[in-house]
Amino acid sequence: MRGEASRIADRVSRDSLAPKLRATAEDAWRIGNELFSVTNVLDRNIRLERALTDPSRPVEDKVALLNKLVGDQAHEMTMEILTDLVGRRWSRVSDIANAVEDFGVDGMMYYADATDATLQVSIELAELHSALLNLPVIRSGLSSDHAPAEARIKLLYALVGNKDLNKVTMRLAEHAACNPRNRRYLSTIHWLINKFSRHMGESMVTVTTAAPLNQEQVDKLIAVYSKKLGRPVHINSNVDPTVIGGMRIEIGDEVTDNTVVAQLQQLQRRVTNGMRT
Known part of the structure; x- marks a missing residue:
């Protein structure tokens, strides 16, 4: 502070x-x-x-x-x-x-x-944040002070793969990997998302579902979260068939995961813990 x-x-x-x-x-x-x-x-x-x-x-x-x-x-x-x-x-x-x-x-x-790319960069940062949520090993590698900067950058490129990201998104992601600055990588991406959100005057809400949202669903989410947050929101709809059903909603570092796969994982943990006791 x-x-x-x-x-x-x-x-x-x-x-x-x-x-x-x-x-x-x-x-x-x-x-x-x-x-x-x-x-x-x-x-x-x-x-x-x-x-x-x-x-x-x-x-x-x-x-x-x-x-x-x-x-x-x-x-x-x-x-x-x-x-x-x-x-x-x-x-x-x-x-x-x-x-x-x-x-x-x-x-x-x-x-x-x-270059009229502000919203695109904000969305791509939110998608990077979402992708890293389920990749703890990669998150740890990107934040490691023990690995050289070149290794962290290489790990970032492997994560991004062939995605055609805006060069601003890539430069910000590279900066966070090159110099962690005593922060966790996910925290840095969250910080960047918040800066872009304040800059645009609206909050980014990333919604992950197994199938694409229709416009009615998007409009309802905008109404609900605009009222909840007290400011305009942009819904970033992310499709991931592996979640099976339900929604995962991310606002900054707050994650509400009501997907089927999350519920199954929670059930599996309960069963495992029950067997241990």
Whole structure:
């Protein structure tokens, strides 16, 4: 949890620079990638984080250090964001890396906006989250600090397979795998889904069924969950014949599984536990 100084720094910086970042349109792709790279460097160098957040150090020295870090090849918006961040006060040295990452995700969202892909990316992230729910071994592998980044990326590619995902979805998924940042992979995907949902002004509700939903069912789900959540919702209908029947509904990290296969698994666990006792 961020301290008060970091919350203020993050909020003021984002309020000031978000409109400028949005205005970069398709350049936001490059900026987001550059900020993800800086996040990775900061996470691996506590001395650098301390140097960039030291309140006693002149801002000019910090900017000079930034120039050495990113060189003259970075987008001017990337440098403007980093310069603003090193000029602010932070509760913990690691909070500056969190802020850089947040801006990197924003860059990806604004690029998605510029290419009319925001909803597609949000849906694909929700589907990735749904797919991982029943794959604990893969989830663990994607979150492992003991495996090299290359191994985690390889595992992600094996999971995705031949799916033609938007490049923003893939870049976000790769960033989460490349640098877990002391988070579980599923938690990072959930965080990204929430950021996109807030950005779009609606919540993503993923509904998994054995057969496709008809429009009447979709409309009923929209009405029910819009009322329940108090805001607009988008229904992401996911078809998975292996659930046999019923519905699995995911809203963020909240999962309500009333599918037939889930009920059978629950029954099997009860029988097994009964035999053990």
